Amino acid sequence: MQEREHGAEPGTEPGNGCEAGGQEEMEHRNLRVIEALLFASDEPLCVGEMAPFLEEGVNAEQLLDQLARQYAGRGVNLVQRGERWAFRTAADLGFLLRRTEKETRSMSRAALETMAIIAYHQPVTRAEIEEIRGVASGRGTLDMLMEAGWVRMRGRRRTPGRPVTYGTTPEFLDHFSLSSLGDLPGLEELKGAGLLSSRLPPEMQIPLPFEGELADDEDPLEDDDPVLATGGEG
């Protein structure tokens, strides 16, 4: 273990002749000092701050360039920020410093119901969702479902006010292991599964989810639609 910390220096080659060896050794020492100083510093350092630790008369700039080249292909690079130098994670490895932590939550009843309505009734507007639920639902629920990646804005209904229409995403199908929206059970299947009681009025229907690109009364969302900028209905 100790060897690792004070180990041999593979970069130095012995037998280069005394003077060259001495110079090389000095350079190596200076490089090590710069390396250690920059590593331990809590902020980027300028040459002036490092000079007192280096042998006199040494060309610090040149040493820094040399060090930067040595670290060029590594996971950490020596970078210049204005007049100052610092070690930073290589730009292409930046993803290592960004982590997403998944947190699973159980869905609220409001979210489940809204999700189900969107699945069966799409393309559906917010007003329609509220009508079916019989409760005014907050913006939060729809936002959350969109954030979860299960719901998307499809377009705008060609009716007064041009309300936004909502639908499901491929991730929705994926999550619930549905190969298509047509796999959602219909009225009879729900009854058969005991999810719907048999004493429902005959008028009650469960829509066949719409799978097409756009419904007849639906306009696509233009790229410049304000709703896309705000991420939700204004």
Added chain:
Amino acid sequence: MQEREHGAEPGTEPGNGCEAGGQEEMEHRNLRVIEALLFASDEPLCVGEMAPFLEEGVNAEQLLDQLARQYAGRGVNLVQRGERWAFRTAADLGFLLRRTEKETRSMSRAALETMAIIAYHQPVTRAEIEEIRGVASGRGTLDMLMEAGWVRMRGRRRTPGRPVTYGTTPEFLDHFSLSSLGDLPGLEELKGAGLLSSRLPPEMQIPLPFEGELADDEDPLEDDDPVLATGGEG
């Protein structure tokens, strides 16, 4: 400057044949990832913390050894601290970097001795520490060492009274630049001289500082152990 950050990788030689090149490239990538992860952190990391970012089935230990060799002669070294790894400035540059203003509060002789006894004799009970020092030690000493993060309660000795056993922490290794408890200075001589026996007399078998999870005669501290609530022995 940008070129420096994404520069050519001097280690990889093109034209090695497709397969060899691919493998070398993969190894190079893994090394860079380990390098970046360890460089970005000021705390030692264990293999488990790095593994999610490495290619599957890769021998991380071997890569770490390789990286440690690459950094052996540099101003910053890759060092092992128990089960964890970290980049630390080279110990031989300490005289240069030494920060006097940040001098840690000097520990009392009692605390120092107690810490050494715990380090060399662990798992060790308070009674055994007192027996070695020939004096009853106040609660304060152990508390202070635990507060400093160098000493922890390990478990309970499976003897009458079930006394709490103490040992060192990973931070202890890091603070004193030890790659493992086997690196404790003079350990071999002390062992040879039979001086690491916490129990009497010298002809008794000589236990070594114990790094494992639990010694044979040690029970783990249960989460509801009263000693954990009070932060000290009841």
Added chain:
Amino acid sequence: MNSSDEDWTSAEPGNSRSGQVLYVDVDGFEGPLDLLLDMARRQKVDLASISVLSLAEQYLQFIERVRKKRIEVAADYLVMAAWLAYLKSRLMLPEIIDDDEPSGEMMAALLQFRLKRLEAMRNAAARLVNRPRLGREVFSRGDPEPVDITREYAFDTSLFHLLKSYADMRERNVAVDYAPEKRIVWSLKEARLIIERLVGEGSEWIALDKYLARYLAAPEKRATVLASSFSASLELVREGSMEMRQTLAFGPLLMRRRGQGKKPGRENSD
């Protein structure tokens, strides 16, 4: 370790300068073993070859001097003194065979071991603190690059839950839109009125079901009609305007208007 040397100089058991104890501070020592180790060190010989006997004598003399100087000595110093006095006697007397007590040599070896071990730990502590220490000679990354953690929420739900909540909601809202089926409940008051009317002034024993036959026809009403009319009949019996009887378990419940003096339980006696 160096700083603690100062503490030790305040107590000079084997004072070489003047041969006399100037000032004694037992508190400067970390217990009797520490004091003994200090005395042993002053002999400037290896602990292994130290004369335990002379060490014991020195310790006993020291304690004696201290006590003469009105200074109270902590109990553990006195315990050690007693033990050393015993050790001294064991070492000076010829060894007794078949003694249960450890021999003087063993005791001396034990003391030597403890002194060596304490010294070893002390040296180890000194070597430890002189190692390159993190934050003093060795440094971690001064400007660590923090990991930016974004939380992503995933929902833990199944298709079953989704469908169930949809079905429940549809059903719930259907119940609001369409008038729900009214559950028929016979109140006790209603039942009483009906029974009173049906039984009328009849003094024949007639089964309750017969009275209620046409109300019991609808199966969904059966339970409530029976329950309420039975309760109402009991009330009427309690009030004394009606009589009831049942001749066998689960047999028909017979009832009639309580006649003039004719009471079911007293028929025989009358």
